[in-house]
Amino acid sequence: MTRDAVLARQAKRVLRGNDAGAFTKPGPYQYPHQWNWDSALIALGLSHFDLPRALAEIQALLSGQWRDGMLPHVVYHTTASDYFPNPAFWQIEGSPQAPAVPTSGITQPPLLTSVVRMIHARTPVAGFVRQVYGSLLAWHRWLHTARDADGTGLVCLIHPWESGTDDSPRWLQAMAAITPTDVPAYSRGDTRHVAAVERPFETDYDRFVYLIDVFRRLRYEPQALLARSPFLVQDVLFNSILYRADEDLRALGLELGEPVNEITGWLEQQRSHFDARFWDAPAGLYFDYDVRAASPIIVSTATTFLPLYAGLPNASQARRLVEDHLENPDEYAPGEAVRYRLTTTSLREPAWDGRRYWRGPVWIILNWLVADGLRFYGYDNLAEALARDSLALMTSAGFREYYDPRDGAGLGSTEFSWSAALALEFREYV
Ligand code: GLC
Numbered sequence: 019m020t021r022d023a024v025l026a027r028q029a030k031r032v033l034r035g036n037d038a039g040a041f042t043k044p045g046p047y048q049y050p051h052q053w054n055w056d057s058a059l060i061a062l063g064l065s066h067f068d069l070p071r072a073l074a075e076i077q078a079l080l081s082g083q084w085r086d087g088m089l090p091h092v093v094y095h096t097t098a099s100d101y102f103p104n105p106a107f108w109q110i111e112g113s114p115q116a117p118a119v120p121t122s123g124i125t126q127p128p129l130l131t132s133v134v135r136m137i138h139a140r141t142p143v144a145g146f147v148r149q150v151y152g153s154l155l156a157w158h159r160w161l162h163t164a165r166d167a168d169g170t171g172l173v174c175l176i177h178p179w180e181s182g183t184d185d186s187p188r189w190l191q192a193m194a195a196i197t198p199t200d201v202p203a204y205s206r207g208d209t210r211h212v213a214a215v216e217r218p219f220e221t222d223y224d225r226f227v228y229l230i231d232v233f234r235r236l237r238y239e240p241q242a243l244l245a246r247s248p249f250l251v252q253d254v255l256f257n258s259i260l261y262r263a264d265e266d267l268r269a270l271g272l273e274l275g276e277p278v279n280e281i282t283g284w285l286e287q288q289r290s291h292f293d294a295r296f297w298d299a300p301a302g303l304y305f306d307y308d309v310r311a312a313s314p315i316i317v318s319t320a321t322t323f324l325p326l327y328a329g330l331p332n333a334s335q336a337r338r339l340v341e342d343h344l345e346n347p348d349e350y351a352p353g354e355a356v357r358y359r360l361t362t363t364s365l366r367e368p369a370w371d372g373r374r375y376w377r378g379p380v381w382i383i384l385n386w387l388v389a390d391g392l393r394f395y396g397y398d399n400l401a402e403a404l405a406r407d408s409l410a411l412m413t414s415a416g417f418r419e420y421y422d423p424r425d426g427a428g429l430g431s432t433e434f435s436w437s438a439a440l441a442l443e444f445r446e447y448v
Pocket residue numbers: 044045049053054055056181182183184
């Protein structure tokens with residue numbers, strides 16, 4: 019059996035091993051509940067060898083949808099765990115929109131619709147698409163209304179966890195501007211299973227918890243959150259994923275014979291504001307925007323390459339992203355400083371840290387999203403290089419949550435589900 023075939027067999031074993039019945043855990047110890055964008059990728063992985071289980075994964079996630087369409091970042095199908103925040107901490111029953119299932123009160127990057135379309139393109143599941151279309155549309159509509167603070171169609175995040183890149187240095191300034199008062203008593207669960215040097219700093223955690231306390235006091239009322247959340251940003255990664263997901267939703271809608279004018283409108287609106295808000299022409303990079311501070315967030319991280327995944331840059335923007343930055347060994351490319359693609363944060367950023375969470379390590383999800391974008395723009399060799407590095411890391415260090423880009427050491431959770439799922443996807447690249 020080839021090395022890749024062995025890896026694929028191990029990947030399936032990890033996905034099976036993390037199967038908790040109703041849903042699949044992102045990691046066996048650190049993450050015992052169902053996470054939103056993890057689940058989308060897990061479903062994609064499962065679809066390679068167990069389509070009914072893949073579709074059940076998606077249904078389970080949708081069972082946590084709020085009445086107004088919000089799809090939460092965590093669904094707690096089972097309550098007993100040492101994970102913090104636990105369901106009781108969120109106090110979602112304060113909102114009339116909360117579902118019957120316990121969930122968190124914030125959302126996560128909307129990968130799900132794109133995954134549904136990918137699965138459907140490989141093995142048509144028209145009946146399933148018809149079943150879930152209304153829920154997907156409701157989530158997108160919620161994002162474009164409840165989270166549109168300025169009529170641009172660009173969506174705002176109210177918590178770093180909504181970005182999926184929890185302690186990214188992109189959030190440092192906005193987080194520093196927050197003074198947490200009366201932080202409720204809490205005890206971190208994350209450092210019980212993973213070394214503290216690989217996890218967010220204590221000061222960040224206090225602010226993560228403080229924000230949740232603000233939201234629950236506002237009973238998760240969307241207008242109040244937009245008006246009062248101390249953290250309010252427009253994020254390039256989230257908005258790129260949403261743009262692509264809107265395109266996929268539109269394609270599914272057309273196939274089902276549904277009216278799609280509303281979705282076409284969202285796409286036009288986003289296209290007409292994306293560059294003005296995010297593109298920094300002198301730097302040749304996309305930067306997030308801090309709505310509260312009314313200023314761009316001038317921090318270079320790998321999420322600057324996500325518009326490639328959305329197909330939004332023109333050819334010259336794409337060339338600048340790739341030639342000036344992705345291929346620059348002082349920023350992202352392998353060279354003297356790092357051996358493996360793709361470090362999450364530019365090597366030039368003072369906050370760069372090769373072992374700490376989203377501050378520098380390689381994350382397989384970002385490698386996959388960026389590789390997909392590179393392929394779309396014809397940079398097939400670079401996409402393949404990302405795939406090869408990802409497969410090499412997983413082969414040598416196992417399916418870890420993230421990896422040190424210098425020596426390839428595996429970090430964070432072991433038996434990590436989306437790394438396993440994406441190992442199956444990356445096989446198609448090499
Ligand atoms: C961490 C990651 C987030 C992921 C979750 C579960 O919070 O930052 O992106 O969804 O773990 O794996």
